[in-house]
Amino acid sequence: MSSLAYAVSDSMTMLRRNLKHAQRYPAMSLSVVIMPVMMLLLFNYAFGGALGAGISGGPTGGGSYIDYVAPGIILMTATAGAVSTAVGVCVDMTEGIVNRFRTLSISRAAFLTGHVLGSVIQTLIAIALVIGVALAIGFRPDASAVEWLAAIGLLTLLALALTWLSAGIGLVSRTPESASNTPMPLTFLPFLGSAIVPTDSMPAGLRWFAEYQPFTPAIETLRGLLMGTGIGNSGYIAVAWCVGLTLVGYFWSRSAFGRTSKR
Secondary structure, three states: OOHHHHHHHHHHHHHHHHHHHHHHOOHHHHHHHHHHHHHHHHHHHHOHHHHHHHHOOOOOOOOOHHHHHHHHHHHHHHHHHHHHHHHHHHHHHHOOHHHHHHOOOOOOOHHHHHHHHHHHHHHHHHHHHHHHHHHHOOOOOOOOHHHHHHHHHHHHHHHHHHHHHHHHHHHHOOOHHHHHHOOHHHHHHHHHOOOOOOHHHOOHHHHHHHHHOOHHHHHHHHHHHHHOOOOOOHHHHHHHHHHHHHHHHHHHHHHHHHHHOOO
């Protein structure tokens, strides 16, 4: 068997380990779903009337506010998964299990690959659950099968990018508590984009930041795919951000894991 085949086999073993761990200790996985669902209910029922009146006839094409806000909240589910990834990696690093792995004849890449793949799978399951809640409370996308596939592809790519970044955070964090706090800006950064309200309703300085941060083009692309609104060049920009963040997170994680092995 080639070294690549061994690496793939070891990564699948680590993937099964992480999925079983998530199954036995579901609290962190549930938090990935609970927070976006709570925000979805809050913004739809508590603030939807006021916010929806301000954007009616605009980005939603005259539709209800749930049709505007749901794509943004769905995307936030991918950011919520970043916290669980960072905590999971940090717990393994601080509890010594990684030192045990290093004494075994397994691929060095398997540990991080298993964590990342497991977290992406859990995040996609959480996204499916949030979409189900959104549909139950009135979200009515008009996307075709191809547009749904493109939307799922974008969410998967974003989840992969954020998971690699979070793996790096988990590797450099000294405690699980710090690992859970450090990715929090990623969770709330979409609020400073177009997730809740259009960017053109914001003050000039905040509007500039909102338009040029990485989550706004991803939100606009997802909203366009699901609701049939214009995408423009947001799709290309969103994919470029996702690929760039994936590469940064991947090489950072590899470097950080290599440094820990020399301690």
